Amino acid sequence: MGRRNVSARLAGRIDLTADTFSLRLQLDEPVDRPVPGQFVMIRPAGGSQPFWRRAFSVAGFGTDGDGGWLDLMIKIAGPGTRAWHELPTGAAVEVLGPLGSGFPVEAVHGRLALVAGGIGLPPLLYAIGELERRGVAWDLYLGAPAAPALVGADICAERAKAGRGRLIIATDDGSRGERGVVTEVLERHIEAGERVDALWSCGPMPMLAALAAVAERTNVEAYVALEERMACGLGVCLGCIVPAAGGGHLRVCREGPVVPASRIDWSRM
């Protein structure tokens, strides 16, 4: 996949919840079509804040316009993400990517379960478009602690209605959808006999560890998109290493962010 640094403009922002928003970046030049799970490193052009690039998964991609567009979904976590919330429409932006490994879209068959925790939704939202194009059926399990923290539930419900998918909402407190953490709800559905041929997931590390355990118990192949803290995004700084099964480490930016769940040593996480 070509690693490219292209200029872009902030075309628009939509607030989703109190602390999440989506951005559309209009690209000045074409980039390779991202594979779901790949990410971009972005910063405002001209040295304004945040100076360091931040990593965000591709949440949407289209080819209309000169260079096409990219959609991102961002949760405010600190100064860098807050600055993106305040950047004015039309601002010039630098986009490096698409980077890293994606979900194995070529290998999908049967019925896929997508499992998103909080701001883990963006790569799976983008994956839905690819699955629809390939005629693959999907169930999206969308989890959050409580209803107000659910990210993108309405967008996902529309996608499910328009396509081959189903949306299953899980909240820890039962304030919307089924009660329980999203991995418990998933396991209940599998135990009830629902067909799941593979699992693709993104979310906080403890959730991904729980998902890896569900995958092992139920004997379903799982891939996870990891969102470890990352500085360079190019495999150089080793800021994003995670423990690998069998010893050693993986760089999330190069060997990941998408890896088979079985490649991670979750006990050393």
Ligand SMILES: Cc1cc2nc3c(=O)[nH]c(=O)nc-3n(C[C@H](O)[C@H](O)[C@H](O)COP(=O)(O)OP(=O)(O)OC[C@H]3O[C@@H](n4cnc5c(N)ncnc54)[C@H](O)[C@@H]3O)c2cc1C
């Ligand atoms: C491959 C990849 C894809 C990502 N995709 C998305 C996405 O689609 N949407 C989104 O909102 N965020 C995503 N992130 C996380 C995002 O990059 C960070 O939240 C962001 O860089 C934080 O910058 P900040 O300056 O706002 O916060 P900082 O001040 O840098 O950090 C604020 C807090 O967030 C924690 N933090 C920072 N980076 C991460 C991280 N990568 N994972 C977990 N905790 C972190 C810090 O430890 C700190 O507690 C992704 C990260 C990676 C590596």
